[in-house]
Structure formats: C-alpha cells, structure tokens
Amino acid sequence: MKIAVMGGDGFIGWPTSLHLSDAGHEIHIIDNLSRRWIDTELGVQSLTPMDSIQERTRIWHAETGRRIHFHLIDLAKDYEILKKWLAEEKPDAIIHFAEQRAAPYSMKSDRHKNYTVDNNVSATHNLLNALVEIGLDSHIIHLGTMGVYGYSTVGAAIPEGYLPVDIEATTGEKVSQEILYPSNPGSIYHMTKCLDQLLFAFYAKNDGLRITDLHQGIVWGTHTEQTKRHPQLINRFDYDGDYGTVLNRFLIQAAIGYPLTVHGVGGQTRAFIHIQDSVRCIELALNNPPEKNARVEIFNQMTETHRVRDLAKMISEMSGTEIAWLPNPRKEAPENDLIVKNDKFLSLGLNPTTLKEGLLEEIVDIAKKYAYRVDRKRVPAVSAWTKDIATKINRDPEGKSLKSVS
Numbered sequence: 001m002k003i004a005v006m007g008g009d010g011f012i013g014w015p016t017s018l019h020l021s022d023a024g025h026e027i028h029i030i031d032n033l034s035r036r037w038i039d040t041e042l043g044v045q046s047l048t049p050m051d052s053i054q055e056r057t058r059i060w061h062a063e064t065g066r067r068i069h070f071h072l073i074d075l076a077k078d079y080e081i082l083k084k085w086l087a088e089e090k091p092d093a094i095i096h097f098a099e100q101r102a103a104p105y106s107m108k109s110d111r112h113k114n115y116t117v118d119n120n121v122s123a124t125h126n127l128l129n130a131l132v133e134i135g136l137d138s139h140i141i142h143l144g145t146m147g148v149y150g151y152s153t154v155g156a157a158i159p160e161g162y163l164p165v166d167i168e169a170t171t172g173e174k175v176s177q178e179i180l181y182p183s184n185p186g187s188i189y190h191m192t193k194c195l196d197q198l199l200f201a202f203y204a205k206n207d208g209l210r211i212t213d214l215h216q217g218i219v220w221g222t223h224t225e226q227t228k229r230h231p232q233l234i235n236r237f238d239y240d241g242d243y244g245t246v247l248n249r250f251l252i253q254a255a256i257g258y259p260l261t262v263h264g265v266g267g268q269t270r271a272f273i274h275i276q277d278s279v280r281c282i283e284l285a286l287n288n289p290p291e292k293n294a295r296v297e298i299f300n301q302m303t304e305t306h307r308v309r310d311l312a313k314m315i316s317e318m319s320g321t322e323i324a325w326l327p328n329p330r331k332e333a334p335e336n337d338l339i340v341k342n343d344k345f346l347s348l349g350l351n352p353t354t355l356k357e358g359l360l361e362e363i364v365d366i367a368k369k370y371a372y373r374v375d376r377k378r379v380p381a382v383s384a385w386t387k388d389i390a391t392k393i394n395r396d397p398e399g400k401s402l403k404s405v406s
C-alpha cells in the first residue's frame with residue numbers, strides 16, 4: 001500500500017513509519033516538524049539523541065534499501081498544499097498522528113490552549129475536508145486517546161467506542177441503540193480528541209469516509225524491532241514535565257536517582273501499551289479497514305491497566321529510588337478504577353507485551369546510557385490545570401513543593 005504517515009517524525013509516527021516500510025509498504029511522512037520546534041521553545045531535548053528526519057530516512061535506506069519519503073507540510077496551515085499532495089499521490093491509507101499530544105503542554109497558558117485547539121482541530125478537519133473535495137477513498141487511521149472516556153468510577157468496563165443504551169420511546173416501548181461513549185476530557189489536549197471524534201462521525205455519515213479511531217492508552221518503552229537496527233534510527237524519549245509520560249518518566253528518574261514524581265497519592269489508574277504493540281495495532285487496523293459508509297471503527301488500543309502508585313512502588317523496589325509524593329498540578333480524580341475492553345485487537349491476533357521487570361530494566365539501561373543528557377531542572381511537572389492550583393503549587397516562589405526533590 002501507499003501510506004501517508006501524518007506526523008511521522010514523532011514518538012509513535014517514526015517507529016510506525018519504519019514498521020510499515022519494513023512490511024513492504026510505500027511510506028510518505030508528512031510532518032511540519034513542530035515537535036522539534038516545541039523542544040526548542042521549552043528548552044528541552046529528547047533523552048535519546050535524534051537526527052534530522054532527512055538523516056533518519058537516509059540511514060533507513062542505507063540499512064534496508066527501502067525509501068521513506070519526507071514532505072514538509074503543515075496539515076493545520078497548508079490546506080491547499082495538502083490537497084494538491086493528496087490529489088497527486090492518492091495514498092491508499094493515511095495514518096493521522098499530526099496533533100499536539102501532551103496534556104500538560106496544552107494547559108500551560110492561554111496561548112498553549114489556543115495553539116492546541118487550533119492545530120489539532122484544523123489538522124483533522126483539513127484532512128477530512130480535502131479527501132471529500134478531491135473524492136479520495138483513502139482509509140484514515142487516527143491516533144486517538146483513552147482519555148476521551150474520562151476516568152469516572154462507575155465500575156463498568158469501557159466498551160470500544162460505542163455504548164449500548166435503552167431509551168423509553170414516547171410510545172412506552174424500550175428502544176435500544178448504540179451511542180458514541182459520552183466524552184469526558186481531562187485536559188484541553190484530550191478535549192481536542194473528543195472534538196475529532198465528532199468530526200469523524202460527521203464525515204463518515206455524510207460522505208462515507210472510511211475511518212478508524214484508535215483510543216490509545218499511555219505508551220511506554222522506546223525501542224521497536226526497527227528502531228534497534230541502527231543507533232541513528234533511535235526513537236525519541238521524552239522525560240520532561242510537559243511531554244514525558246508517567247512510566248517512562250519514572251524509569252528515567254530511577255536511572256538518574258531522582259525521587260519518583262507521584263502526583264497526589266498516586267491513586268490514578270490508567271491504561272498502558274508498549275510502543276512495539278502500538279505499532280502492531282496500527283498495522284492490524286490498516287489491514288482491517290471499515291466498509292464504505294460504515295460508522296467509524298473504534299478500537300481501544302491498550303493492553304493493561306495500572307495505578308500510578310503501584311508503578312512507582314514497583315520501580316522504587318527495583319531500583320532503590322525513593323518516592324516523592326507531590327501536590328498534583330492536575331485537576332483529576334485522586335483515585336479511580338479502570339476496566340477497559342480490548343477484545344477487538346486480541347481477536348485480530350495481538351499478543352500483548354506486558355510490563356515485566358526485564359523490559360523495564362532494558363529501558364533503565366537506555367536511560368542510564370543517555371543520563372548525561374538529562375537536565376534535572378526539567379523533570380518537575382509544573383503546568384497547572386487551574387489558576388487556583390497554580391497559586392497553590394507556586395506558593396513558594398522557588399516552586400518548593402515541586403522542585404525541592406531535584
């Protein structure tokens with residue numbers, strides 16, 4: 001297949017591009033390189049040393065003989081260029097990762113909120129709009145998030161996208177239907193993914209676009225089979241307070257002897273998936289497109305759930321690193337349970353990589369290897385969800401409560 005990977009320079013986009021190129025597909029990465037600009041804005045860098053996208057694709061060609069093409073296009077801003085590219089290249093499938101993906105970054109300031117909404121919603125809408133305009137039937141696979149469901153503790157398993165409901169009709173009859181699971185975002189970033197869901201539902205219904213939405217949990221790990229092939233194919237690894245995700249952050253903290261930064265009492269239960277499984281799931285979705293005029297296909301892309309404090313305790317025992325119980329900069333439930341259905345990927349043959357000490361140690365090893373690149377000042381998560389929380393956590397001008405652990 002000819003596949004466009006929108007956002008193919010990012011944390012999941014890059015290993016996905018390599019995985020699908022390895023499987024024999026013709027890959028075109030479309031990216032505005034915004035993630036690299038945001039690193040510059042924040043004054044942080046990936047733990048792992050990353051080469052330019054052009055250099056990465058050159059190395060891939062030298063290693064495998066396969067070409068990955070790169071096109072510098074901004075989905076949110078370059079609508080006409082995007083439309084022209086799609087009309088000329090006519091990809092069979094489009095994998096859409098081209099969104100700002102960090103909740104803390106989206107909550108940093110009013111400017112960051114505007115940027116995240118403008119960028120994410122425009123990128124998704126421009127893509128859908130262009131496909132309809134040029135009459136292209138490419139299968140769209142979107143990387144969504146488990147966070148669209150929210151974390152209310154009702155005790156029932158979260159279904160894959162659609163919730164069966166019984167409503168009493170005016171005739172008194174019980175009418176059964178499936179509705180899109182009610183959205184309950186926990187950040188501006190997560191809210192944009194909820195808005196994406198509505199855009200997808202509309203374009204599937206109105207124009208018959210074929211769309212798969214993957215509600216993915218928190219990704220951990222860094223290597224896939226392909227990124228391991230050459231040092232310059234290495235994936236990015238974020239550890240900072242804005243972009244680093246919880247388990248990868250705890251692993252790098254363990255590697256540098258930095259107390260593990262648990263928010264609150266760490267009672268938050270979240271869904272997780274290893275990066276290798278993430279790219280496999282995308283391939284499974286690619287090989288199982290929905291029919292034309294079908295409703296949006298939704299998969300829960302996660303393999304296990306864990307409570308934040310359990311992860312911290314496990315890594316603390318493994319590494320001897322102490323735990324820092326910090327005031328939570330986020331507005332979120334201090335404790336929640338989470339049960340998630342993921343039958344669809346399992347039935348398509350996904351064999352999950354579960355959290356094992358061996359694998360965790362492998363990552364601690366990578367973290368140790370590149371520990372010299374860590375700026376310890378960038379470890380605390382300081383982006384506050386509300387002005388009240390900001391005032392509380394910054395009570396001390398030095399940001400004592402959050403920074404005292406460095």
Ligand SMILES: O=c1ccn([C@@H]2O[C@H](COP(=O)(O)OP(=O)(O)O[C@H]3O[C@H](CS(=O)(=O)O)[C@@H](O)[C@H](O)[C@H]3O)[C@@H](O)[C@H]2O)c(=O)[nH]1
Pocket residue numbers: 101102103104144145146147148216217218219243244245246247249261262263264266268270271308328330332381
């Ligand atoms: O040092 C830390 C970092 C985070 N947390 C807590 O860990 C939980 C998860 O935080 P996270 O930063 O790992 O994940 P999140 O902000 O939800 O976002 C990440 O995970 C989402 C999947 S999910 O969480 O919605 O399932 C993806 O959509 C996003 O792109 C990705 O950045 C939160 O309760 C947070 O308060 C800590 O206790 N300590």
